[in-house]
Amino acid sequence: MTDPASNYDVNALHISWGEPYARRYLVQYWTGEDPIKQPTSVAWVTFLGGEISSGRGGIATLKLGAQPMPVRYLRIWMTESSNTCDDHGSADKRDCVGYAIREIYLGTTSADGEFFDLVRHTPDPDQTTTYCSSVDPWHEPQDVNEKRDQAGFDLFYTSGYTRGLPAVVPISLIYGNPEDSANQIAYLKARRFPISYVEMGEEPDGQYMLPEDYGALYLQWPTALHRVDPL
């Protein structure tokens, strides 16, 4: 979802897709005041030219309507992925699922076909506000913030806090994958650290993730965890 901070006339959208891209998606606008703070006041409305059922990736040029109309909030609701892999290949399925958008360009197209972009593309906080309903679960070594306290399971279990009793163990859900979580539990079991329960997930509502999408993850995690710990 994009928020350019005020109403602008809009009738065109260019999407620069990565891999995988969306084959099926809707481009919609919000008719109420604030879809974040007042999510139930109205509903999203699909642009006249905003229903795409056979997307091909690349740079999609969409004519949203015949005439520009004032819009502030716009969302792209993607419902079918191409499941094509990015340049990392297919070794990790996370490179081949979901959706990847490199950049969007929103504005108007004049009668002679010239496009006027309203989006600020600066690599800083001044760029046009964009909300994503999920994040890429890939992380690199440079992502580590050594200035934050990050206690580990070994420290926790050997510190005396648990007094040798089983503990509830958190696993990463939105930012992770079932295999990582299963390996985490396998690691703790191999070290004979007692586990009472596994807590899955973290602040899904704060990630603007739909409950059905979160539920879909919930179906996968217990299955993977029970393979290493049938409970």
Add this chain to the structure above:
Amino acid sequence: MFQGVNHDIQVWPDAQGRTSWLGRFIAYLKAHNRLNDLAFVSFEHLSHDNRSQAFYLDGAGRRIWTRFRQRSSSRPPPVAEVQPNPVPAHDASYLTIWTTGRPFPTLKMPDQTQRVVFVQPERDIRRDRYPGSLLRPRGREGLANPEDRFSHTNEGPLITPRRHSPQRRSNVGNLGMVWVHLGTTERSVVRRSARKLRRISNEFTATNQKVASSNLSGRTILQ
């Protein structure tokens, strides 16, 4: 997560006009016959708006409990409030337990404070204070971290430190840790643990590199 509210988180309506995040989540699990996978349900309550803690916790906990009862014929799971992050006006941390009526030992790793709440509305409430300043273990120190990616090989569990999760900012992030077990005396547990933890932490700091290169069994787990 609830912040300053005592009702469901609402989201954009679906095709049926449903806007309750929790209600739709429960409905999804029920539709897939997986509701019984949940042994407990946890939620966070961030009381930055400085309202009544008890009002929040009681209301939010009861709300979740009610949602489950409305949508499931089976007994709702225990509900745990696990990260309230009390406002700075609270000069000490809390530990609160609403007993579940059955043994439900847990630890929880809150961001800044130490509160664990288990909710079963018909039961009593137990509440204790913790000295929060004692519950700040040192950081990574080369130890296995819940946010690290884990690999499990034929040779045993290995931690691969090449990828890490941004979830370090969340509930397994800057942790204080609390062990709570029904029937134990929480305060004494924490005091004893805090002293031991500080000692361990200092030792780990002094021998960080050594600890980073070997685990208890001598197998290299981090490079």
